[in-house]
Amino acid sequence: MAAAAMAAAASSRAFLRPHRLLLLLHTHPLRRRLSATASAPASTAVSAGVVDVLRERGLVEATTSEALAAARPGELKVYCGFDPTAESLHLGNLLGLVALSWFRRCGHTAVALVGGATGRVGDPSGKSSERPELDIAAVEANSDAIKSLVAQILGRVPEPAHHSHPGKNEQPLVNSADSSAKMGSFVILDNYDWWKDITLLDFLKEVGRFARVGTMIAKESVKKRLSSEDGMSYTEFTYQLLQGYDFLYMFKNMGVNVQIGGSDQWGNITAGTDLIRKILQVEGANGLTFPLLLKSDGTKFGKTEDGAIWLSSKMLSPYKFYQYFFAVPDIDVIRFMKILTFLSLDEIQELEESMKKPGYVPNTVQKRLAEEVTRFVHGEEGLVEALKATEALKPGAPTQLDAQTIEGIADDVPSCSLAYDQVLKSPLVDLAVSTGLLASKSAVKRLIKQGGLYLNNIRIDSEDKLVEEGDIVDGKVLLLSAGKKNKMVVRIS
Numbered sequence: 001m002a003a004a005a006m007a008a009a010a011s012s013r014a015f016l017r018p019h020r021l022l023l024l025l026h027t028h029p030l031r032r033r034l035s036a037t038a039s040a041p042a043s044t045a046v047s048a049g050v051v052d053v054l055r056e057r058g059l060v061e062a063t064t065s066e067a068l069a070a071a072r073p074g075e076l077k078v079y080c081g082f083d084p085t086a087e088s089l090h091l092g093n094l095l096g097l098v099a100l101s102w103f104r105r106c107g108h109t110a111v112a113l114v115g116g117a118t119g120r121v122g123d124p125s126g127k128s129s130e131r132p133e134l135d136i137a138a139v140e141a142n143s144d145a146i147k148s149l150v151a152q153i154l155g156r157v158p159e160p161a162h163h164s165h166p167g168k169n170e171q172p173l174v175n176s177a178d179s180s181a182k183m184g185s186f187v188i189l190d191n192y193d194w195w196k197d198i199t200l201l202d203f204l205k206e207v208g209r210f211a212r213v214g215t216m217i218a219k220e221s222v223k224k225r226l227s228s229e230d231g232m233s234y235t236e237f238t239y240q241l242l243q244g245y246d247f248l249y250m251f252k253n254m255g256v257n258v259q260i261g262g263s264d265q266w267g268n269i270t271a272g273t274d275l276i277r278k279i280l281q282v283e284g285a286n287g288l289t290f291p292l293l294l295k296s297d298g299t300k301f302g303k304t305e306d307g308a309i310w311l312s313s314k315m316l317s318p319y320k321f322y323q324y325f326f327a328v329p330d331i332d333v334i335r336f337m338k339i340l341t342f343l344s345l346d347e348i349q350e351l352e353e354s355m356k357k358p359g360y361v362p363n364t365v366q367k368r369l370a371e372e373v374t375r376f377v378h379g380e381e382g383l384v385e386a387l388k389a390t391e392a393l394k395p396g397a398p399t400q401l402d403a404q405t406i407e408g409i410a411d412d413v414p415s416c417s418l419a420y421d422q423v424l425k426s427p428l429v430d431l432a433v434s435t436g437l438l439a440s441k442s443a444v445k446r447l448i449k450q451g452g453l454y455l456n457n458i459r460i461d462s463e464d465k466l467v468e469e470g471d472i473v474d475g476k477v478l479l480l481s482a483g484k485k486n487k488m489v490v491r492i493s
Helices: 003-017 020-025 029-039 048-056 091-105 136-154 200-206 212-216 220-226 240-254 263-280 318-326 330-340 345-354 366-390 401-409 428-436 441-450
Strands: 077-082 109-114 184-190 259-260 286-292 416-419 453-455 477-482 488-492
Touching: 048 091, 048 286, 048 330, 077 091, 077 240, 091 109, 091 136, 091 259, 091 286, 091 366, 091 453, 109 259, 136 184, 212 220, 220 263, 220 345, 240 263, 259 263, 263 286, 263 441, 286 477, 318 366, 330 366, 345 366, 366 401, 401 477, 428 441, 428 453, 441 453
Parallel strands: 077 109, 077 259, 109 184, 259 286, 416 488
Antiparallel strands: 453 477, 477 488
């Protein structure tokens, strides 16, 4: 029996043949660094230093082993998966990118795996029903968009401070005897590159034989779905094996030895560590989960009445992204500072203490949170755009408005289009009603008396105001405001 088991494992190990993509990686600097452990990954646990940093910031929910040995910079290859179910990642995915970035800052290699194959199946974890099926073209387009987005975000990870002399605003690198640790590299992969060459019969024979149905059913994500009214399809049921095989494949062929994910990914992560232990008969694969991004009331952070908070500027402007964090309640802002920024814990503590002092200006800490997260996701250019729009769109602000700034918020506030001759010399009272800014002329006149009606951020004092040629910004747009928040962008055609 033992001989038969060993033969079966040997057969399955042979099944894990390097894909042609890996031949290209042989010439890549990352591949050369991984080559020493790719064929026989060492028994390397998650660095205690990295885990300490993550734990202090509230970024660890569970690990596969509490006996976490310290790893020297460069010894860990850590991956997090992102399925291309939309054109962009959303705020719920941000923790994965932040966690990968912390591993990079501690000198380890980060691997972002885009699920070009698994995205066609759909992860049931945390879902009450099966995801709508996407056509192949949509999955491929989404995959390309997400790869580009992840590359941009991971490329913005701030360099870590030196061990001995961390800056006031920087989280120091993990404690280590090696004070010369440098930023780790990152690579983006697509699991379709190896799945497209695997047949169903191959998978059932070489991987399915090592999976136990009882263990699979015991996974929390499966139990919840099986007890629901809709149940669970076989396709979704096998997802944990697909994700587990990804870990197995990268562990053997690329030396990837740690998988991270949200707490709802625990079952999928342990499916991978189990497969590695059974098929390759080696130890050394570890998993780490971080908490889901929740508000203090237990609801998901990143969900609004308008939908998800997307990370791509093509689906949500940097201005609106910034505003979402600027509006975080005081009860949540410090916790989000710890888990979503790279500021030192000392500075975050100072910010927390400042909130308790007399004279504290409300939303000062929220402003810093919004700046840090927007810079990480959208870059310095996106932050500048968000700050410019935020300042310029304050009623009465001295900042000169331009058409580009107004158009930058057009997707985030109500807008309409009118012909040039409908606007020029039109009474502003009539325009405020015809555009839908206010319901009646009497409401407009009442607001003018209260000092609350603005044209291009300039307070209107007269009910007889007519729209002049100079009021049309760059000859293209107008911005009407009723109070601070109720706005209307009027495009002139």
